[in-house]
Amino acid sequence: MTTSTRRAVLRTTAWSGLAVAAALAGCTKKDESAPAAASAPASASTAAAPASSASAPLKIAFAYVGPVGDGGWSFAHDNGRKALEKELGAQVQTSFVESVPESADAERVFRDMAAQGNTLIFGTSFGYMEPMLKVAADNKGVRFEHATGYKTSDNLRTYDGRTYEGAYMAGVLAGGMTKTNTIGVVGSIPIPEVIRNIDSYTLGAQSVNPKVKVKVVWVNEWFNPPKETEGAQSLIDGGADVLLQNTDSSAVLQTAEKNGKYAFGWDSDMTHYGPKAHLASAVINWGPYYIKAAKDAINGTWTTGKSWWGVKEGTIDLVSISDKVPADLKAKVDKVKAGLKDGSFAIWKGPISDNAGKEVLKAGATADDAFLGGIKFFVKGVEGQVPGAK
Amino acid sequence: MDTYALLLAATLNAGTVLAIAGLGLLINERAGIVNLGAEGMMLVAAIAGFATAVNTGSDWLAFGAGALAGAIMAAAFGVLVIWLNTNQYASGLALSLFGSGFSAFVGIHYTQERLGARPHFALPWLGDLPFVGPALFRQHPMVYLAILLTAALAWFLYRSRAGLVLRAVGESPESAHALGYPVRRIRLLAVVCGGALCGVAGACISVVYTPLWVEGMVAGKGWIALALTTFASWRPARVLLGAYLFGGVTMLQFHLQGEGVAIPSQLLTMLPYLATIVVLVLISRNPGWIRANMPASLGKPFFPGS
Numbered sequence: 188m189t190t191s192t193r194r195a196v197l198r199t200t201a202w203s204g205l206a207v208a209a210a211l212a213g214c215t216k217k218d219e220s221a222p223a224a225a226s227a228p229a230s231a232s233t234a235a236a237p238a239s240s241a242s243a244p245l246k247i248a249f250a251y252v253g254p255v256g257d258g259g260w261s262f263a264h265d266n267g268r269k270a271l272e273k274e275l276g277a278q279v280q281t282s283f284v285e286s287v288p289e290s291a292d293a294e295r296v297f298r299d300m301a302a303q304g305n306t307l308i309f310g311t312s313f314g315y316m317e318p319m320l321k322v323a324a325d326n327k328g329v330r331f332e333h334a335t336g337y338k339t340s341d342n343l344r345t346y347d348g349r350t351y352e353g354a355y356m357a358g359v360l361a362g363g364m365t366k367t368n369t370i371g372v373v374g375s376i377p378i379p380e381v382i383r384n385i386d387s388y389t390l391g392a393q394s395v396n397p398k399v400k401v402k403v404v405w406v407n408e409w410f411n412p413p414k415e416t417e418g419a420q421s422l423i424d425g426g427a428d429v430l431l432q433n434t435d436s437s438a439v440l441q442t443a444e445k446n447g448k449y450a451f452g453w454d455s456d457m458t459h460y461g462p463k464a465h466l467a468s469a470v471i472n473w474g475p476y477y478i479k480a481a482k483d484a485i486n487g488t489w490t491t492g493k494s495w496w497g498v499k500e501g502t503i504d505l506v507s508i509s510d511k512v513p514a515d516l517k518a519k520v521d522k523v524k525a526g527l528k529d530g531s532f533a534i535w536k537g538p539i540s541d542n543a544g545k546e547v548l549k550a551g552a553t554a555d556d557a558f559l560g561g562i563k564f565f566v567k568g569v570e571g572q573v574p575g576a577k
Numbered sequence: 578m579d580t581y582a583l584l585l586a587a588t589l590n591a592g593t594v595l596a597i598a599g600l601g602l603l604i605n606e607r608a609g610i611v612n613l614g615a616e617g618m619m620l621v622a623a624i625a626g627f628a629t630a631v632n633t634g635s636d637w638l639a640f641g642a643g644a645l646a647g648a649i650m651a652a653a654f655g656v657l658v659i660w661l662n663t664n665q666y667a668s669g670l671a672l673s674l675f676g677s678g679f680s681a682f683v684g685i686h687y688t689q690e691r692l693g694a695r696p697h698f699a700l701p702w703l704g705d706l707p708f709v710g711p712a713l714f715r716q717h718p719m720v721y722l723a724i725l726l727t728a729a730l731a732w733f734l735y736r737s738r739a740g741l742v743l744r745a746v747g748e749s750p751e752s753a754h755a756l757g758y759p760v761r762r763i764r765l766l767a768v769v770c771g772g773a774l775c776g777v778a779g780a781c782i783s784v785v786y787t788p789l790w791v792e793g794m795v796a797g798k799g800w801i802a803l804a805l806t807t808f809a810s811w812r813p814a815r816v817l818l819g820a821y822l823f824g825g826v827t828m829l830q831f832h833l834q835g836e837g838v839a840i841p842s843q844l845l846t847m848l849p850y851l852a853t854i855v856v857l858v859l860i861s862r863n864p865g866w867i868r869a870n871m872p873a874s875l876g877k878p879f880f881p882g883s
Contacts, residue, residue: 199597254681254791254792254793256681256684256685256688256791256792257688257791258626258688258689266608286792286793371835401837402836402837403834403835404831404834404835404842405834405842406640407842407843410791410793410796411796411797412787412789412791412794412796413786413787413794413795413796413798414796414827415787416786416787417587417591417827417828418831420587420590420828420831421584421587421828421831421834421835422831422833422835423836424580424584424587424832425580425581425832426581427835432633436789436791436794437789438787438789441788441789442690442787444695445695445788459689459691460691460789461691507794516625570835570836570837571834571835571836571837571839572837572839574841574842575841
């Protein structure tokens with residue numbers, strides 16, 4: 188009995204060791220394969236043009252919050268990474284780590300990236316803010332770029348897409364297409380970025396349909412397809428017939444498809460996930476920014492700061508508008524897009540009041556970026572309260 | 578009125594996946610085996626089911642493929658813990674980690690795929706009744722199968738001889754062994770059946786509930802099913818009720834949010850787990866209750882002849 192117990196203990200230890208090893212292997216296998224794939228074209232072109240690319244390529248690393256295959260947020264970032272590789276070829280060598288949790292693990296991943304010799308590091312989720320600040324302070328020679336954050340330092344700058352512009356354009360379509368005058372949003376986490384998108388979606392809908400009401404549910408996660416489905420289903424059950432999601436998968440669109448309602452693609456073009464339900468996709472094209480950032484680093488012109496690119500810079504767009512959208516509604520979206528592009532149109536222009544009736548933006552006033560960055564209220568037309576608001 | 582019918586319908590729908598997986602784990606645990614690999618088995622079954630549905634267009638074949646995938650993973654786990662006497666908890670965790678990695682690996686090319694039009698179901702006549710029609714009788718067949726399964730499992734455990742043997746193996750493998758029952762083979766059979774049911778639940782998620790494949794899409798439902806068996810104190814009917822309760826709380830918190838009711842959604846989300854802990858505490862307070870409810874050899878290895 189004693190020997191077998193001891194054997195059992197030994198086996199337990201061995202198996203837990205294996206389990207841990209398996210977990211670690213799972214974490215590292217992908218970021219190793221990526222540089223290997225990336226180095227192939229690099230070596231090919233050094234052979235072709237030895238003189239010009241004699242200097243070592245700029246090593247760039249990306250941390251994604253979800254799997255590249257989410258078809259949404261992380262997928263869009265990875266498309267940006269690929270655009271960067273295509274544009275700069277042998278001058279850069281990129282790698283990525285996917286599904287990096289917004290926890291203490293993130294810090295470890297960023298330290299690893301710096302230790303592996305990457306000199307430009309992109310963190311693509313809001314929750315990486317504090318870990319990146321810490322790691323940036325310890326690695327002064329490395330340049331860090333944080334998506335959607337608001338804290339910067341000497342070697343940490345932020346970049347973001349004006350996703351609310353896409354949300355507004357989607358809202359225009361939603362306001363025109365709804366039959367119940369009730370539209371819905373599946374929200375992820377109630378931070379200013381997401382609240383601003385919900386508000387802008389509402390403003391867009393109201394611009395063509397003043398009677399429209401907006402219902403919101405929060406799943407409190409960026410990526411949880413079953414929960415996103417449940418949230419979407421409850422909105423549909425509550426009478427919403429056009430849905431937008433600020434989450435990272437295509438589950439909401441597919442739920443709308445199943446129920447014969449309308450929805451949008453978010454971050455990436457999601458047409459094929461729900462061809463009947465899909466009205467349009469509000470996409471983010473990170474390529475132009477990633478190319479600019481890499482060029483800054485290569486040319487030695489990289490300085491800290493904050494970038495917030497939108498329709499104007501080609502980062503935000505509303506694409507693949509469905510044939511079901513009538514031509515006059517489509518024309519309204521095109522007009523908004525053109526106005527955003529040449530700067531003649533502002534989404535956040537007073538008078539705007541919150542859903543408690545308080546005026547937040549006076550008539551004629553246009554919101555500046557500081558105002559937009561701190562939106563913690565729902566505009567008139569959105570039902571309910573922002574979670575955690577007083 | 579109609580909103581409540583739809584809320585009820587969504588609750589049954591949300592509870593079904595949990596019920597099927599929970600019943601599978603209940604069979605395991607009644608035989609004395611804890612399988613923490615539920616999440617991993619469900620993920621592998623989800624991709625197996627989704628791939629089958631994409632390639633054959635048949636949901637029923639997809640459930641079959643899910644069951645097979647779950648059974649194979651469970652069989653591997655069973656051989657490890659029953660014959661090689663590895664620690665059940667560590668092996669189960671390893672199975673979960675393996676399953677999530679493996680499913681992501683084989684599913685790479687399926688994230689862009691989509692299933693054809695999803696069928697709508699409605700029972701003739703009953704589906705047209707006011708209120709109860711939309712609430713109860715327009716569900717996917719799996720919802721009704723889960724209820725039948727619960728009844729069948731309850732009958733099996735408490736009314737059949739084979740069920741008595743299964744429970745005996747879980748309560749006192751030594752006694753069952755002394756009576757001449759092949760304890761290890763019975764345990765393996767229970768583990769495989771449990772794995773198959775977890776597999777059906779996994780396929781349900783990717784084919785019916787959220788018809789798509791993305792890695793990690795089971796998103797914790799396997800762990801909830803594990804909590805559910807404890808919450809239900811290892812009784813089939815309670816597993817079903819618990820599943821509807823867990824599913825109902827999720828749907829209710831979304832419903833309240835949509836209505837703009839100011840209750841923090843996080844509070845409602847944590848209630849099922851709080852209830853699980855309360856049940857555990859209640860059971861553990863009284864030795865009689867422990868004996869009456871928890872399979873006595875749960876999680877303990879069995880060495881025949883020692």
